[in-house]
Amino acid sequence: SLALCAAAITMAPNSIHWFRKGLRLHDNPALREAVRGAGTVRCVYFLDPWFAGSSNVGVNRWRFLLQCLEDLDASLRKLNSRLFVIRGQPANVFPRLFKEWKISRLTFEYDSEPFGKERDAAIKKLAMEAGVEVIVKISHTLYDLDKIIELNGGQPPLTYKRFQTLISRLDPPEMPVETLSDALMGGCVTPVSEDHGEKYGVPSLEELGFDTEGLPSAVWPGGETEALTRIERHLERKAWVANFERPRMNANSLLASPTGLSPYLRFGCLSCRLFYFKLTDLYRKVKKNSSPPLSLYGQLLWREFFYTAATNNPRFDKMEGNPICVRIPWDKNPEALAKWAEAKTGFPWIDAIMTQLRQEGWIHHLARHAVACFLTRGDLWISWEEGMKVFEELLLDADWSVNAGSWMWLSCSSFFQQFFHCYCPVGFGRRTDPNGDFIRRYLPVLRGFPAKYIYDPWNAPESVQAAAKCIIGVHYPKPMVHHAEASRLNIERMKQIYQQLSRYRGLGEEMKSNHLYRLLGRGSPKKFKMVATFIADLHF
């Protein structure tokens, strides 16, 4: 009878699954744990801060997120559940929810980013105090990042090659777990009140304070459903081409593709593990070969690389105080930065890319290289942190680790990246899209220019400008820098910096990066010896 009483008292737990990224029902092991043997489950998402204006997130990213949440809500409805969108900060709201809903289990997907880890540690403490069991599962990355770091002697690898070597020694990623279904829900239910829509419904863009009049429809619609459709299309296209090589860059590559996956991976609408295994399966089928090369997973591994590099470094997104970032004397120039951000540089290639970015929220990775190089080490000599902030606002797939890491890479501020090569804001575009269709599409004011002059319209004779109904300096800005002069200056700057670093050749990777910060700019050299080499020999 004591056992019966005990059994009666021990009720099936009430769970909360806390969505942050991982906005999906497929391959979601933490969600799986929330419903396992549970009496009730509620899936929550915190909108924090509430008003869009106070954060550095543009309208495309908000819209994508809201579409993800709508999609989740719709999918949960099919399982007689709902999404609970909560206004406020988790640390403030959770204690109330634990009490109100009599919660005994909290689940969420592991967040490897330093800020995320700190937040989660605080929530775990709150939960413990409230007698709530916390279950955390890794599913936003292919691997347990701490294991990669451990394998590398306690430091994250700072070159992509080293990273690839390390992961080839790990066990393959875990298989995706089954999608949440009625069967998996079992007896678990979600109590939904009459006024759920008012209290916990997904807000609209308007409610968040955005003016949506004239807003074009999303080129990248958010949500798990869209993600799963895309991955099938993506794989179909790969199979049809039967070619897993890196595709040659052409004019079409610059445009948003219906098989593009990066925003969905960032928000977690698509599981990276699902993508990994589907790629593997397809490769084995088409190539009748059982071992795919690492390059097949390039997109996923770069993402993983940056997550690993960032997870233990709270200053990963800064130059100062960041042990892996070279201190470069960037220029502070708000006007120049604004011109770059607002697509008013006077270089059509750069401006078209920045226009596409602002309008649609995605640009091709080579386009990213072009504009990042232009802002930092190529032309404007402005800090990569500024560029990173603009991408954070506008780019759908830019999350903290990947965005900061990529900007450091592209500005040659870290990761032993060679600096000798500079992208030309005229030539690079011209070689990619000789006809200039990309320019005409995003900068309609330049439509009238022939291919010969569309990348450098300031060189067009007056007659050509008049015929194009676009006078440079009047209807479209003059180029904001003289590229030859700027690149000459900047390569010299980079050389000055790297010459100082090359003094530490022969040091281990870790020592070098720990010393980078402290040893730069130490006193005047006795002699200025001219060093002939351009190719900094920092590789090890």
Added chain:
Amino acid sequence: MKRIKGGEEASGGESPPEACKKLRTEISEESEAKAAGESPLCDWSLLPQEILLHIFQYLPLLDRAYASQVCRGWNEAFHMPELWRCFEFELNQPASSYLKATHPDLIKQIIKRHSNHLQYVSFKVDSSTESAEAACDILSQLVNCSLKTLGLISTARPSFMEVPKSHFISALTVVFVNSKSLSSLKIDDTPVDDPSLKVLVANNSDTLKLLKMSSCPHVSPAGILCVADQCHGLRELALNYHLLSDELLLALSSEKHVHLEHLRIDVVSENPGQHFHTIKKSSWDAMVRHSPKFNLVMYFFLYEDEFGPFFNDEIPITHLYFGRSVSKEVLGRVGLHCPRLVELVVCANGLRPLDEELIRIAKHCTQLSAIGLGECEVSCSAFVEFVKMCGRRLSQLSIMEEVLIPDHKYSLDEIHWEVSKHLGRVWFPDMMPTW
């Protein structure tokens, strides 16, 4: 034992606490026999000045300054001339730079107490005119200085060019006239002119060894020729192409002149279709005869159609950098006419493979040990052939991943094994993030 105030963190080498610990252990081993309660023998004020100097030299300036607050003795050590031979003035404005500037009080102190100790000085300025003007102000006050090295370095935009020319020239002249033993001078991107170069030469012709003056638009070929004619010890020179002349090369190869070690030339296009003069082969030949080991470093920032005057004759270039797109045809000429080539960097070419051109370079440029390719295309087979021909002398091979085009013989995954084999070390192309 006196307590050390501040100076807790000292980077690099031994910090005072570490040095103290060592000394303490040594002494305490000796005095183990002594009863407890007796004061230790070591008195930090007895530490010899030479040892203090040695220790202080390891400390960054800030930590040294903390140490100097401890006592009079350490304060004296802080001001020893040997510690003030080298100084780098960092002049930044918060509005234009993220980096901190040298404290104005420190600058005042240096000028007051140490200006006659200074020998190796550089000024790093940000893009604001104020910073460049501040540098000029300091320079003007270095009347008692006998500088051996002077560097004027703009770390972002060339702000020295914004300073009124007369202000700059008069400041620079102060140093030229008073130093009389300048050996190393770095004045790129400044408004230095012919008359001031004459002053430099009049006072420092015996000692000048290095002159770096790229992008000094107010200097003429005659101005630099004057330097070459008078400064026979000049070993390293950097300037723009418009200053280069046959006369200059002949002056640098005259009998009285020492062997040149390093000549760097920047070729920059101001406007498309700009015309550049040519240098006679005989002038280059004279240079090579006189200084067989000299490095000729050339940076090209030209439009593709401006290369007409270049690479039509043999030229003793050792380090060649193409900052913009360069045509296949020009690269073909490089292969034919640059037998001394050691390092080649091509930032961009185009969409046609550079197979033949690379092979030709491998064949004729037998000294080539470093190559960097940016936006170019090379078929994997030709690339392997190139590496095979160069063999192990290629110590630096920096190829962007996108450059290599897989063909029937090699895929991207296979090529790095082939190349590694021929190089005798593990090699792979440079990667850029693709996400």
